[in-house]
Amino acid sequence: MVKKGIKQDLVSITNLFDTFSSNNSDVNSFYSWRELVDKNLKSTKSLILEEDVLFAQFYDTLYRQLFSIPDRWSTEKKTLKTRLLWVLEDLNNESSPVILKVIRKIFSKSNSYDGAKKSKELISTPQVFLSSSIASGVNTSSENISDTKLTFKTRFRSCETQHDYVAFAHCVWNEYWDVFQRREPQEIRDFVENICEIYPSIIKKVNNNDLLVAFLDTFPILLQYAHHTPYDKRFIEVARHIQRKSLEIITNEDLDFKGHYHQNMDGVMQYYFQSMFSFFQKGCLAAFVDLYKFTLDLIENYEKFEFNYYYLPILSELYYWIPEAYIHRIGPIMLDEVRIRIKKSPHSVLRALLGLSKSGSGANFDRYMIVSEFLKEIYKDRSVSDEERTIIKRAISSFKIPTAAYRRMLREVFRELRHNKIVQNENLNKTKLMSRLIRMAQVDEKIDAERGQLLFSAAKALEIDSDELQKITKESQGFQGLQNDPLLKGFRRLGWQKTPSALMKNLEVYKWSQVKLESFQRLFSDFLSENPFVPNQSTIQLSGEIKKVFGVLSGEFKVAKFHQEQSSNNELAIFLYSDRKSLRKWFEAISQIDYIIFDSKEQSFSLDISLLNMAGTIKIDRNEGVISPETLNQLLELNQSRYKLFLVDGTSNTIVYSLKTTSYLHSRDKVGSLFDAFESGNFISVKVLSQMGQKKEPEEAIYYHAQIENVLFLATGKKDYEEMKNLCKRLIRDKFPDDYRLFYYLGYLCFETDESQEGFKYLIECFRLQNNFKNAMFLYAEKKLLENVMDPRALAYLKQLDLGLYDEDKLCKLYKLLEKQHSIQLRPLLVKSRLSFSSQNN
DSSP: OHHHHHHHHHHHHHHHHHHHHHTTTTHHHHHHHHHHHHHHHHOOHHHHHHTHHHHHHHHHEEEEETTOOGGGHHHHHHHHHHHHHHHHHHHHHHHHHHEEEEEHHHTTTTHHHHHHHHHHOOOEEEEEEEEOOOOOOOOOOOOOHTTTTTTTHHHHHTOOOOHHHHHHHHHHHHHHHHHHTTOHHHHHHHHHHHHTHHHHHHHHHOOOHHHHHHHHHHHHHHHHHSSSOOOOOOHHHHHHHHHHHHHHHHHHHTTTTOOOOOOSSHHHHHHHHHHHHHHHHHOEEEEEEEEHHHHHHHOOOTTGGGSSOOOOOHHHHHHHHHHGGGGHHHHHHHHHHHHHHHHHHOGGGGGGGGSSSSOOOOOOOOHHHHHHHHHHHHTTTTTOHHHHHHHHHHHHHHTOOOOHHHHHHHHHHHHHHHTTOOOOOOOOOOOHHHHHHHHHHHSSSSSOOHHHHHHHHHHHHTOOOOHHHHHHHHTTTTTTTGGGGTTOOSOOOOOTTTTOOHHHHHHHHHHHHHHHHHHHHHTHHHHHHHHHOOTTTTEEETHHHHHHHOOOOOOOOEEEEEETTTTTEEEEEEEEEEEEEHHHHHHHHHHEEEEEEEESSSSEEEEEESSSSSSSSEEEESSHHHHHHHHHHHHHHHHTTTTTTEEEEEETTEEEEOOSSSSSSEEHHHHHHHHHHHHHTTTHHHHHHEEEEEEOOOTTTTHHHHHHHHHHHHHOHHHHHHHHHHHHHHHHEEEEOOOOOOOOHHHHHHHTTTTTHHHHOOOHHHHHHHHTOHHHHHHHHHHHHHHHHTHHHHHHHHHHHHHTTHHHHHHHHHHHHHHHHTTSSSSHHTTEEEEEEEEEOO
């Protein structure tokens, strides 16, 4: 089976690569090639060694192709190189000469091997898209139309002319944004409830969907408000109310949303997908599910709107790249939501998503797949009757399956049944099995002669006559019994015609982030298996603002020493384990860790965690000392107090987040007095202690940070600024090249010395290293928007500050400054905008 499969794949891989290389816009050929390559890169070590000659040909082919992949797919190239690296690491100590020959060949090219290890971080640049379809403050022809003290029905009845109806539609659109800006969930809900009583009539009169689009635009924002600490269920409830009301409007048979005055829906759809990527990466799973359901609602009603692009392939790809920690939780929900809709409407556009029991394009529907489905159905109850033994013998004989291949298939089937926890206490269901095979064969809505013959042979092995087979085929076309078939799982991979390239680029970056997590999971697999989460092992106390927003946190931490080849250094890893109830809070907490101060005693070890955008600390105590404090100190000195931090889902024992920014682990013995001075607000002591610390502990970055911040707030002239600029540049060059704080300080200092362009450059570098540093966002937004109030990146940072509710007083002052400078109502304008991200490869 493997030999035939890899031979066919090699031919297809070569042909598909030639096709998309000659046509840079042929995304279908690229993703078909990508799928085949990925499938073979995931082959087990035993299979690779068993068919070493063929796999050597595959690696040699891939090695040559990787260097000529067009730049259009540079991010996908990174993920393939990473997977290839894992294969090389797994096989490096094996004794197969032909495989080793290819490995040595690949290792001889540093840009193939090292490039996968040292590839630069992928970042996403924030952007805002301002709504410009309607002007604020539209003049109306009647006072009653704009009188908000009257009911919507009364105001609507006051309209006499077409101009009145248009003016009324403009008024309620502006009023909704005014209400939304106040962030009172009940007020938003009341507005939506009342206006939806007459909204269908408004659409018929004015023929535009502006207010509906406003509802759709605010849905992800409400979910974000709800999932931002402290968690606020009121926003979830009003978001779901908007979803229900919007769906009532969308499915109204008397309405459609096409024509000159209706807004195109592609912007909304791309906004939704980008928000789903973001929710996944922030651990906001409930928000992801809500947004996913609403996205399905919109796609189901695709024909009622103006769309230029096609989105089903993104849904399928999103499913196949669910983070490992969430696959068993989120995967079934994604499938079930589609199944429920297909069951209600058999001709739903979503039907194209289903049809295969495993990933693939359908081209691999062959005798091996059929026998595998026989085995799954037979072994689903973990026992085999005499009748079932006879049937499987007939199938093996009919399809001429070699004994060795059969044994491999049986192992794979048992692995799949265990992995997906499929157990059904019933005997072989011939009709269900045949129905499933028919659906798999007609995945492209037709069954050719070759597949028809395979199905006929399968029916013969099951002793199903031609009349019964015809009946099952007819019923299968309506997806009967789909909801109750646990063996039918997975979305079909679809073609990529008319899929927006910007969204596909964001999808590639999302995939890359998942590959990185998988890489860390491999690296720490032994450690994680030997050190599972132990509830109540650590005591966690919160203080200050952190306590107010997080309430209670639970979990524990573990420290590990590890080695990474590309740095040739022993490094330190801190693992924060969390149970499910605290996981979302930990996502938000560790994404903005500033410093960690540890206190090591003979019988205990504790961490004090300071966050970047919140005051206070998270203190974690463990009644267990460090086995070798000397080793810990040596590692910190070697790595200049830096470490890698990982968030682990204690339920599945999988890594769900890795902190990519530079943060520092300091001993309280070395920096405790400095922190005490910070807390007391004694900046003279801070200045003295920071200068003393630099002489005594030159590798502790916090002393340099303290000195520079003193100058930022207490400097008396440009001489002080120039001195600190030189210090920052020297520290970045010689000691801390990835310290985002130093780049922020440089940006701040450049603005003070009238070097604005240099200041913006350093702030951009700060965002590359730490994209949610509120001080940097405030500084960039203020300086750039004073120059150009419509700068999209600066507006995006301002919107991020608004969505995060960071320092509301400071934010209000910034809005007032900018609105006075430019004579513009900036905050109401920015509320009516979508926040998205443009993925970049740096």
